[in-house]
Amino acid sequence: MTHRLVRAASLVGLLVLLALVPKLDFGLGVLLPGALSSPGTLQLLAVCLVFAAVALSYDLLFGFTGLLSFGHALYFAAGVYVSDVAVTKWHWSFWEACLATAGVGIALPAVVGWISLRTSGIAFAMVTLAFAQAGAILVQKNPRGWTGGDEGLGYDYERIPSAFVGVFNTRNLYWLALGYAVAVVLVVAWVVRSSPGHVWQAIRENERRAEVLGLATRRYKLLAFVVASFLATVGGVVYMLAVNGADPSVTTPDFTLMLLVMVVLGGSGTLWGPVLGGALYWYAEQRLLAVGGSHEIQSLPAVLRTPLSQPLFILGTLFVLAVFFAPGGLAGIGARGRSGAAGVRRLRSAMREAFRLGAREGA
Amino acid sequence: MSTFVLLTVTGLGLGAMYFLVASGLSLIYGLMGVLNFAHGSFLTVGAYAAWFTESKLGGISPVALRFLLASLVGLAAGAVFAVLVELILIRPLYLRHIEQVLVTVGLALATTALVQGIWGNDSRILATPRWFAGTTEVAGAHIPNDRWVDIGAALLLLAALKAFLRYTRYGLVIRAGVENRAMVTALGIDVRRAFTIVFAIGGVAAALAGVLSSVYFTSITPGRGTSLLIYAFIVVVIGRLGSLGGSAVASVVVGLAQQYVNYYSTGLGDLSVVLLLALVLLARPATLAGRTA
Amino acid sequence: MALLLEVRDLHVRLGGSHVLQGVSFQVEEGGVTALLGRNGVGKTTTLRAILGLVPREGAVSLAGAPIEQEPTHRIVRRGIGYVPEDRDVFAGLTVRENLELAVRDGAPRYELVFGLFPELRERADQRAGTLSGGQQQMLAIARALLNPNRLLLIDEPTKGLAPALVTDVAAALERIAQTETALLVEQNLGVVRRVATSIVVLDQGRVVHTGSGADLDDDALVNRLLGAGHAT
Numbered sequence: 001m002t003h004r005l006v007r008a009a010s011l012v013g014l015l016v017l018l019a020l021v022p023k024l025d026f027g028l029g030v031l032l033p034g035a036l037s038s039p040g041t042l043q044l045l046a047v048c049l050v051f052a053a054v055a056l057s058y059d060l061l062f063g064f065t066g067l068l069s070f071g072h073a074l075y076f077a078a079g080v081y082v083s084d085v086a087v088t089k090w091h092w093s094f095w096e097a098c099l100a101t102a103g104v105g106i107a108l109p110a111v112v113g114w115i116s117l118r119t120s121g122i123a124f125a126m127v128t129l130a131f132a133q134a135g136a137i138l139v140q141k142n143p144r145g146w147t148g149g150d151e152g153l154g155y156d157y158e159r160i161p162s163a164f165v166g167v168f169n170t171r172n173l174y175w176l177a178l179g180y181a182v183a184v185v186l187v188v189a190w191v192v193r194s195s196p197g198h199v200w201q202a203i204r205e206n207e208r209r210a211e212v213l214g215l216a217t218r219r220y221k222l223l224a225f226v227v228a229s230f231l232a233t234v235g236g237v238v239y240m241l242a243v244n245g246a247d248p249s250v251t252t253p254d255f256t257l258m259l260l261v262m263v264v265l266g267g268s269g270t271l272w273g274p275v276l277g278g279a280l281y282w283y284a285e286q287r288l289l290a291v292g293g294s295h296e297i298q299s300l301p302a303v304l305r306t307p308l309s310q311p312l313f314i315l316g317t318l319f320v321l322a323v324f325f326a327p328g329g330l331a332g333i334g335a336r337g338r339s340g341a342a343g344v345r346r347l348r349s350a351m352r353e354a355f356r357l358g359a360r361e362g363a
Numbered sequence: 364m365s366t367f368v369l370l371t372v373t374g375l376g377l378g379a380m381y382f383l384v385a386s387g388l389s390l391i392y393g394l395m396g397v398l399n400f401a402h403g404s405f406l407t408v409g410a411y412a413a414w415f416t417e418s419k420l421g422g423i424s425p426v427a428l429r430f431l432l433a434s435l436v437g438l439a440a441g442a443v444f445a446v447l448v449e450l451i452l453i454r455p456l457y458l459r460h461i462e463q464v465l466v467t468v469g470l471a472l473a474t475t476a477l478v479q480g481i482w483g484n485d486s487r488i489l490a491t492p493r494w495f496a497g498t499t500e501v502a503g504a505h506i507p508n509d510r511w512v513d514i515g516a517a518l519l520l521l522a523a524l525k526a527f528l529r530y531t532r533y534g535l536v537i538r539a540g541v542e543n544r545a546m547v548t549a550l551g552i553d554v555r556r557a558f559t560i561v562f563a564i565g566g567v568a569a570a571l572a573g574v575l576s577s578v579y580f581t582s583i584t585p586g587r588g589t590s591l592l593i594y595a596f597i598v599v600v601i602g603r604l605g606s607l608g609g610s611a612v613a614s615v616v617v618g619l620a621q622q623y624v625n626y627y628s629t630g631l632g633d634l635s636v637v638l639l640l641a642l643v644l645l646a647r648p649a650t651l652a653g654r655t656a
Numbered sequence: 657m658a659l660l661l662e663v664r665d666l667h668v669r670l671g672g673s674h675v676l677q678g679v680s681f682q683v684e685e686g687g688v689t690a691l692l693g694r695n696g697v698g699k700t701t702t703l704r705a706i707l708g709l710v711p712r713e714g715a716v717s718l719a720g721a722p723i724e725q726e727p728t729h730r731i732v733r734r735g736i737g738y739v740p741e742d743r744d745v746f747a748g749l750t751v752r753e754n755l756e757l758a759v760r761d762g763a764p765r766y767e768l769v770f771g772l773f774p775e776l777r778e779r780a781d782q783r784a785g786t787l788s789g790g791q792q793q794m795l796a797i798a799r800a801l802l803n804p805n806r807l808l809l810i811d812e813p814t815k816g817l818a819p820a821l822v823t824d825v826a827a828a829l830e831r832i833a834q835t836e837t838a839l840l841v842e843q844n845l846g847v848v849r850r851v852a853t854s855i856v857v858l859d860q861g862r863v864v865h866t867g868s869g870a871d872l873d874d875d876a877l878v879n880r881l882l883g884a885g886h887a888t
Contacts, residue, residue, distance in 0.1 A: 068461065118644050122398040123604055125464070126596035127644065133593050134637040141630060206671065253589060257468055264465055310480040316473030320452065323465045535757050539746045545709055546744045550799070551732035551760045 018178055021045065022171035033290070039170040044286060046170070046177035046242045048279040050235050053184035055262040055278030056271070057231035062260065063268035064192050065224040066204030068121075071128030073255035074112070074135040075229035078104050079236020081139060081147060084246040088156040089146045098237060105233030106226060113225035117218050120207075129253060136251035152247035155240065164241050173242050180238045181275070184231050189271055191227060200224050204269075254312075261319045267331025276330050285311045365503035370622045372501070376510035376579060378618025379517030383572035384595035385602070385610040386524060387565025393541040393605025394561050396460050401448055401467040402569055402595070403588030404474035408444045409570020410583045411478060413437030414489050427492035434574045441570025442563045449562035454555065471589065478585045486582035495578055509578045516575060520568055521611055528607075533560055541605055594621075597640050659720075660685040660837055661706070661807055666714035668698070668705050675701045676712070677861035683807070687853030688829075688838045690869070694883060697858045699841045700741050703809045706839075707731055707738060719806065733760060737800030741811040741841075743792045747785030751776055751795055754784050758799040769798035772828050790821035797828065801836075808838040814847055826850055845882075848872065857881045 024036040033040040054076055061067045082104050086097035116127045142149035157165045163172045191197050199220045202210040211217050240246055249255065258281070266277020288311040298305065307313045326333055384402060391399050417433035452470065456462045495512065498505035528534035536557045540547045547554045576591060577583040598617050602609030617636050625632030661683040668676040676698045683689045691699050705712040708728040716724045723731045732738065745754055755769070755776075770777045773794040779787065784795060793813055800808055813829065814822045826847045832838065833851045842848050848855075852869040865871075865881055872878060 068464065115641050115644055118647070119600070122392065122396070122460070122464070123600050125398060126600050127640065129593060130597045130600075130637050130640050134634050137633045209671075253593065254472070257472060260465070260468060261472070306480040307477060310476040312476035313473050313480060316469045316471075316476060319469035320466050320473070323462050323469065324455070327462065535749070535753055539749060539757050542746050542748055543744055545728075546740065546746070547757075548728040549707055549709060549732060549738045549740070550758050551729050551803075552757070553727075553729045 015182065019175070022174055030291070031287070037171070039167045042170045042174040043242060044283070046174045047239065048282045049174075049177040049181040050239045050242065051259075051262065051282045052275040052278035053181040054232050054235040055259055055266065055274040055281075056184055056188055057228045057235065058256075058259040059263045059268055059270075059274040060188055060192070060200075060228040060231070061224060062263055063270065063274070064197070064204065065200040065221060066207075067221060067224065068125045069116075069128040069225075070125045070253065070256050070260075071112070071116075071130075071132030072229070072232060072259050073251055073253065074132040075105065075109055075232040076236045076239070076255070077135055077139065077251040078108055079233035080240045080246045080250050081153075081236075083237045084153050084155050084240050085146045087159045088153060088245075091156075091159065094160055101233060101237055102230075105230045109226045109229030110222070113222045113229070117221050117225070129256070132251070132253065132256060136248070136253075139248050139251045147248075148246070150248060152245060154245035157244075160241065177238055177242060180235060184235070185271065185275065187227075187231065192271075196220055196223055261315060263329075265319065265322055265329050267329030270329075270331040273329050273331030280330075281315065285315065288314060365505075366626070368502045368504035369506060370626050371619065372504070372506045372510050372514075374619035374622030375615065376513040376618070377621060378614040378616075379513040380572050380576055380579060380591065381594055381598045381618055382517045382611055382614035383520060383568045383575070384591055385598040385614055386520060386607060387561070387568045388595055389599050389602070389605055389607060389610045390524075390537070390561045391565050392599070394537055394544070395453075395558055396458075397453060397467075398460075398464045399467050399565070400464060400592075401470040401474070402565060403592035404471050405441045405445050405448075405566045405569035405588075406573040406576070406591060407474060407478055407585065407588040408573075409437040409441035409566075410489075410573030410577050410587070411482065411487075412440035412570070413574045414487050414577065414583055417490060425492070426490055427494075430489070430491055433489070434571075437574050438567050438570045441566040441573065443566070445562045445566025445569070446559055449559050453562070454558070457555075475585050475589065482585070484585060486584045487577075488582050489574070489577045491578050509575075513575050513579060516571060517614075520571070521607075524564070524607060527564075533557055537561060594636065597636055601640060601643050658685045659683075660718065661839065662715075662717045663702070663706065664715040666702065666705055666712060666716065668701050668710055668712045670701070670710065675861055676705060678714070679858065679861070679863055681856045681863055681866055683837065683839055684854070685837055688833045688840050688851045688869075690848045690852035690855045691839060691841045691858065692848070692855055692882060693858035695843075698861045699858055700811055702858070703738070703811055703839070703841060706809065707736065735804070735806035737803060737805040737808045739796045739800045739808070739810040739813060741815065743789075743796040745784040745787075745792050745795050745799070748783065750781050750783055751787070752780040754795055754799060755802055758802050760803045762804070764802045765804065766802070769801050772801070772831065773798055790817055790824070793817060793821075793825060794828075797825075797832075801832065805836060808832070808836050810838055811841045812843060813840075814842065814844050822847065845872065845878070 022037050022042055027035040027038075027041075033044060035041065054072075058069075058072050061069050061072070079101055082101040083097045086092045086100050087094055092100070112128070112131045116124055116131065119127055139147045140149055147153055163169055164176065192200070199210065199215055199217075202213075202215070203217050203220060207217055236250070239250070259278075262277040262281045263274045264277070265281060266275065267273025298309075300308065322329065384406065387405075388399060388402050391397055391402075413433040413436060416436040417429055420429045420432060423429045423432070448467075448470065452466045453463055456466065491509070495507075495509040497508050499508055499511070500506075528538055533556075536547060536552055536554065537560070540554050540557055544554055572591065573583070573588070576587060580587065594617065598610055598613045601617065602611070602613030617639065620639055621632040621636050623632070624635040628635075659682055663682070664680045666676050666679040667674070679698070679702055681689075691702060693699050701710060704710045706716055708724075708726065708731055712724070714724065715722060718731070718734050718736070721734070723734065746757070749757065755764075755766075758764075775791060776794060776798055779791065784792060787795065797810070797813060800810070810829075813825050817825065822844065826844075829840070829847065829851050833853075840848070840851065849869070849872050852872065854868050855866070855871055856863055857865040859881070865877075
């Protein structure tokens with residue numbers, strides 16, 4: 001009981017601390033681009049918070065339901081582009097645009113999920129990737145000049161609520177991102193404990209068994225797909241506000257792969273792992289880009305300089321190493337410190353997997 | 364009519380490239396259950412190795428010989444890289460399919476970034492024999508000659524793979540392993556050797572696609588591997604995972620559809636392929652739970 | 657008689673259930689040891705665990721050499737022929753290819769297997785998937801017999817076969833039993849009585865009885881171990 005109280009108190013404390021960041025006037029040296037309250041830092045942190053939550057929404061699929069989707073970028077990008085295009089090109093009011101984006105955020109994954117879930121496992125990964133690619137192509141083709149193609153599309157600031165526009169209002173964006181992140185954590189925490197959440201985890205453990213128990217697994221997987229995608233779409237709107245518009249990088253397969261890396265590095269199937277992984281990954285990539293261009297790196301011999309100035313090379317390599325040596329991610333390392341339970345769980349799930357394959361091959 | 368012939372041959376050339384990538388993906392998946400996301404990296408490694416070799420062989424003429432030597436180095440590099448990936452990264456994670464996918468994802472990210480870091484984002488041009496740039500007239504259409512090379516290479520690969528699978532001991536092991544890997548080991552056969560072989564085959568075929576795509580698209584870029592890989596995924600799913608013949612037919616269908624639609628509807632060909640995938644999936648009965656394909 | 661196979665304290669856990677809970681038994685060289693028990697007590701799992709086809713703990717040795725750390729293909733190369741429960745012939749391969757694949761080294765005994773199952777010679781170029789159930793079973797047995805073996809592991813060879821075919825397979829088993837050592841899982845007690853020299857009975861993942869083949873003539877014992885309806 002006291003344990004839970006301490007936990008709750010520290011969470012509230014953390015939240016208050018995060019909420020107070022725009023009020024803190026000191027910096028942290030090279031760790032941040034400027035003082036905590038500076039617009040540069042706040043924007044970086046706001047995007048970190050957005051990716052923390054979007055990574056968690058991806059974990060709802062990958063970690064909690066066992067669905068390996070390579071197309072999560074599509075739903076995040078839908079949030080970014082639909083809201084931006086509606087406001088900037090169709091001249092809708094911001095709130096109308098939000099409503100339309102929410103509609104797309106439910107209808108699009110419902111249709112795509114319904115088709116993709118006719119396959120499973122690795123085919124599902126390939127099919128979701130293909131659909132996301134269709135989104136990327138659409139944005140790149142720039143139909144009627146709506147999406148801006150490779151250039152991206154800066155938003156029409158006159159139609160964005162004034163509280164979110166301008167350098168001085170970056171703190172409001174930060175608070176909006178924090179609110180979004182907290183909301184996603186609460187929703188995911190609640191939904192994985194709900195009865196569909198239990199079914200999702202049963203599907204992850206052994207889909208065939210869940211099916212034998214009479215559960216319509218495909219319907220539950222579709223629900224997980226829509227919920228996770230919708231959360232990502234909402235994040236897309238917040239991101240669009242935070243970076244003043246849309247850029248095509250959010251539609252690419254690399255974007256989904258980045259989410260996957262965030263989740264695995266943080267610890268899939270946990271609540272805090274992906275949050276931590278998402279925030280730290282984005283932070284690390286941005287700072288590595290800044291540091292990679294720095295004088296110290298540029299003066300290294302080419303053999304070291306070339307790889308070190310490529311954040312994706314470092315993160316990709318780190319990712320491979322993590323899969324081998326820290327399969328539980330950051331959350332796993334933390335848990336192992338407390339007990340060996342995580343290792344045992346991993347061993348058990350590895351054996352379950354081996355049995356599943358053995359059973360399939362025996363059949 | 365001549366336009367239609369040109370579109371058809373160009374579509375077949377594109378399909379040939381898809382098949383070079385998809386055949387390896389499909390074999391690897393069929394035998395090992397591995398989704399190899401790093402397959403695009405094999406393509407990239409092959410293409411850049413060929414380009415790099417050619418740029419160092421300036422003294423050798425004619426161009427055709429240089430191109431041939433460079434291509435052979437590219438194919439060898441693709442094979443060696445693929446075998447190393449299998450031995451070092453895939454094998455220790457035997458039967459842990461999710462981890463295997465994750466490792467190939469990390470590798471794909473790292474390879475693309477490294478190539479970008481070393482040679483930049485600019486496109487590189489592989490010098491090709493002059494005959495490649497010429498055209499041949501067929502039914503009034505002027506067909507670029509390199510299309511014939513693409514189609515010929517794919518047909519050759521298909522025939523070679525069929526013969527390998529049909530007439531060799533390892534081919535027998537692979538065909539049996541696709542059906543039931545566990546039973547193959549229970550006959551006293553070390554099926555892991557077959558894993559290395561399919562990776563080597565996939566590496567060579569992808570590297571070949573890398574060299575030929577640098578002719579087809581007139582240049583090499585770091586991102587080409589990933590973009591071709593996505594269409595190869597579509598081909599592999601439409602052609603049913605693990606089936607070589609299915610991949611061959613699907614490559615042709617996807618390549619042709621993309622070309623025709625692109626011509627008659629200003630650039631919707633790429634989207635039409637995804638639509639085709641959706642229609643095929645809807646027409647096909649949903650797969651059962653627990654099955655990967 | 658010399659000890660050929662020794663299984664000690666074998667445990668297997670699959671999908672959260674503890675299927676084998678410390679199985680120990682021995683197989684002597686020569687003769688047929690029948691592994692008996694009701695459905696789902698772990699007979700098939702025991703064979704698969706000996707071969708390393710499922711993750712297992714415990715000790716297994718073949719002719720004195722420990723094999724529990726070895727991968728399946730090495731264990732098999734020590735001289736084990738395996739006839740799996742559901743035949744598991746390669747449906748897309750021809751009969752000839754199925755047999756070729758099974759050749760380990762040395763001289764394959766084609767005369768022996770074609771002598772036992774002449775039908776297979778006639779159907780050598782037919783795909784295994786188009787064979788009848790009985791023919792597939794013959795192919796599965798032939799595949800295991802093709803190499804000289806120290807030990808045969810045979811899992812339910814008469815399962816799902818028509819009565820006439822059961823008689824054929826039983827006759828083949830009898831001929832095999834004269835020259836080979838076998839560990840046989842079989843539900844049909846009539847067949848077992850014809851070939852078994854010793855028996856091991858499993859129940860709920862444990863060995864509950866070991867004895868000679870003659871024990872199967874004791875109706876009361878059979879009823880107690882295998883349930884009513886098995887005794888003749």
